[in-house]
Amino acid sequence: MSTRLVSRLIIAAATALAAILPLILPSWATLTTLILAKGIVVLGIIILLQAGQVSFGHAMFFGVGAYTIAFWGRYVGAGDLLLFLVLGPMLAMVFGLLIGLFVVRYREIFFGMLNLAFSMVMWSLLEKLYAFTNGADGIRVARPTLAGISFTPEVFQYVLLYLTLGLVLVVSYGVQRYLDSPLGHMLRAIKSNETRLEYLGVSAKRILLIGYVISAFLGGLGGVLVAVAQQIATPEFAYWTKSGEFVFIAILGGTANAAGAFAGAAVFETVRFFASAQLANAWQLILGVVLIVIIMFAPNGLIGLRNRGKAQAEVRP
Amino acid sequence: MDSTIVILAICDGVSYAALVFLVSVGLSLIFGVLRIVNVAHGSLYAYGAYMAATLSLLIAPVSPWLTFPALLVASVLVGAIVGGFMERFLLRPVYHLEEVLQLLITFAVFMIMDNLQRMIWGVQPIFAAEPVKLLPNISVLGVNYTSYQVLLLPLVAVITLFGLRYFLRYTLAGSIIMAVTEDREAATAIGIDAKRVFLITFIIGACLAALGGALASPTTSLVPGMGTDMIVLSFAVAATAGLGQIEGAAITALMIGLARAFIIYIQPELEVLVPYLIMMLVLLIRPMGLFGVNRVRKI
Numbered sequence: 001m002s003t004r005l006v007s008r009l010i011i012a013a014a015t016a017l018a019a020i021l022p023l024i025l026p027s028w029a030t031l032t033t034l035i036l037a038k039g040i041v042v043l044g045i046i047i048l049l050q051a052g053q054v055s056f057g058h059a060m061f062f063g064v065g066a067y068t069i070a071f072w073g074r075y076v077g078a079g080d081l082l083l084f085l086v087l088g089p090m091l092a093m094v095f096g097l098l099i100g101l102f103v104v105r106y107r108e109i110f111f112g113m114l115n116l117a118f119s120m121v122m123w124s125l126l127e128k129l130y131a132f133t134n135g136a137d138g139i140r141v142a143r144p145t146l147a148g149i150s151f152t153p154e155v156f157q158y159v160l161l162y163l164t165l166g167l168v169l170v171v172s173y174g175v176q177r178y179l180d181s182p183l184g185h186m187l188r189a190i191k192s193n194e195t196r197l198e199y200l201g202v203s204a205k206r207i208l209l210i211g212y213v214i215s216a217f218l219g220g221l222g223g224v225l226v227a228v229a230q231q232i233a234t235p236e237f238a239y240w241t242k243s244g245e246f247v248f249i250a251i252l253g254g255t256a257n258a259a260g261a262f263a264g265a266a267v268f269e270t271v272r273f274f275a276s277a278q279l280a281n282a283w284q285l286i287l288g289v290v291l292i293v294i295i296m297f298a299p300n301g302l303i304g305l306r307n308r309g310k311a312q313a314e315v316r317p
Numbered sequence: 318m319d320s321t322i323v324i325l326a327i328c329d330g331v332s333y334a335a336l337v338f339l340v341s342v343g344l345s346l347i348f349g350v351l352r353i354v355n356v357a358h359g360s361l362y363a364y365g366a367y368m369a370a371t372l373s374l375l376i377a378p379v380s381p382w383l384t385f386p387a388l389l390v391a392s393v394l395v396g397a398i399v400g401g402f403m404e405r406f407l408l409r410p411v412y413h414l415e416e417v418l419q420l421l422i423t424f425a426v427f428m429i430m431d432n433l434q435r436m437i438w439g440v441q442p443i444f445a446a447e448p449v450k451l452l453p454n455i456s457v458l459g460v461n462y463t464s465y466q467v468l469l470l471p472l473v474a475v476i477t478l479f480g481l482r483y484f485l486r487y488t489l490a491g492s493i494i495m496a497v498t499e500d501r502e503a504a505t506a507i508g509i510d511a512k513r514v515f516l517i518t519f520i521i522g523a524c525l526a527a528l529g530g531a532l533a534s535p536t537t538s539l540v541p542g543m544g545t546d547m548i549v550l551s552f553a554v555a556a557t558a559g560l561g562q563i564e565g566a567a568i569t570a571l572m573i574g575l576a577r578a579f580i581i582y583i584q585p586e587l588e589v590l591v592p593y594l595i596m597m598l599v600l601l602i603r604p605m606g607l608f609g610v611n612r613v614r615k616i
Binding site: 049052054102105106108109110112113114116117118120121124125127128129240241244247248251281282283284285287288289291292295296299 | 348354356407410411414415416417418420421422424425426427428429431432433435436545549552553556560586587589590593594596597600601604
């Protein structure tokens with residue numbers, strides 16, 4: 001069997017698992033939704049990592065998505081999930097474009113720091129403008145309708161799950177196509193040799209900006225889904241530790257392709273789910289140790305473990 | 318705004334700037350030599366504070382004046398043990414990996430330290446204000462202020478600034494550190510043990526962060542999350558100044574400290590915002606920071 005076929009089989013099996021397991025174990029429905037939604041955000045991180053850039057503020061787009069729906073509920077009224085799924089990511093894209101115009105002029109640590117600064121500004125506004133945002137308590141998000149139909153909570157968790165799963169398949173396919181396209185290859189060229197890219201007549205800034213806006217879109221989409229699944233939006237969504245968490249998941253899963261995001265999110269959320277139930281006081285410690293072990297012994301992530309036998313050229317370290 | 322508030326704000330700003338300077342200069346020093354931004358730096362600050370409070374509370378019944386050396390002992394203990402362990406066993410094995418991964422190692426250490434901190438010292442606020450009470454209040458142009466905050470803290474910061482300058486420019490060990498910073502390969506070729514330089518630099522930087530925490534501990538209540546706030550703030554100061562700039566960090570810390578102190582009296586909600594706004598403005602105009610030097614891009 002070719003490795004391509006094996007990859008497809010694994011993806012099909014994982015999709016089936018995500019679709020069927022929650023039917024048997026209802027308590028897993030929301031957890032699976034969270035895994036998939038966070039995976040979508042991590043896809044955005046992976047896009048930026050292709051260019052060798054790490055954003056320590058990407059949670060701000062996650063926050064934009066979540067607060068879009070929260071503010072809508074607070075100031076407009078009831079809304080439809082389909083509307084939120086368009087509005088949230090679009091707003092995140094607008095933010096991404098505005099912030100991106102500044103940050104793509106910087107590389108490496110300054111890129112990371114500026115993103116961090118922007119996200120901290122957003123976080124402190126969300127926390128301090130108490131009259132509008134309820135401060136650290138956050139805003140409750142009411143269960144939205146879907147295409148005009150309202151569901152009971154039991155049914156809605158499955159509706160949300162399958163909707164998210166569908167979105168994941170579409171988005172992953174899109175991101176994989178993007179990364180395999182000339183645009184994606186140019187993004188990778190920023191990491192390997194930006195000067196040469198410029199000599200070819202390509203604007204590295206524009207290439208990075210496109211990637212940045214796409215990743216902001218993904219962040220907003222994930223934010224909407226998580227806010228609906230958890231029925232709340234808090235400033236914590238935009239805090240820098242959240243951004244760190246997304247980068248962590250990306251490294252955990254492996255940054256070579258889209259599947260890594262979901263493998264990483266699955267392991268991360270499952271460890272957190274069980275660790276916070278069994279060892280409520282130590283889950284952060286456990287995650288920290290896991291991260292160190294992964295970096296030292298499997299720097300290509302979980303996906304990299306499977307690819308170890310394959311030619312190194314295919315897998316970017 | 319009357320003059321009393323202006324003087325109060327200046328005193329607040331200066332004492333706060335002194336603490337921020339100590340932490341961010343450590344961060345800057347480590348970055349200058351190891352090219353790593355240590356995300357766990359804020360945790361070292363918090364550990365310095367907690368360790369100092371623990372030692373102070375232990376030693377205060379014997380003699381309250383012993384709390385001053387206790388602050389120093391606490392910061393050296395934390396810096397040497399935690400910092401030393403971190404560099405030797407966690408960072409040294411990953412120097413050959415991508416910078417992103419090195420950054421993430423320090424992020425992992427931050428998660429671990431943050432968690433351990435809650436386990437060791439709990440989540441209840443801890444107070445150990447002994448050293449502040451021992452020193453008399455003084456009158457600054459008619460406004461009463463603790464001399465601990467308005468004299469001792471800036472004094473320590475100034476001593477650190479000039480001490481570091483002297484150490485790096487006029488001593489052999491300092492020259493060796495500078496040599497490794499300039500060109501690691503050439504330095505190794507003439508027989509310098511770069512690994513040891515990395516270890517020593519990291520420990521010095523860690524001690525400075527812990528010292529900042531130890532000195533802060535008598536002036537504030539110790540709560541979980543104090544390290545998290547400090548790390549982003551010291552990042553902001555170090556980046557605004559230009560990473561690796563020691564004198565720049567001092568000036569920027571003073572600038573941000575004063576701006577923050579004034580905004581607290583004018584519009585308290587915006588307090589958290591000020592450092593980042595300053596940082597963004599500066600980086601947009603001068604990407605390398607206020608005092609940073611443009612590096613020639615290597616192809």
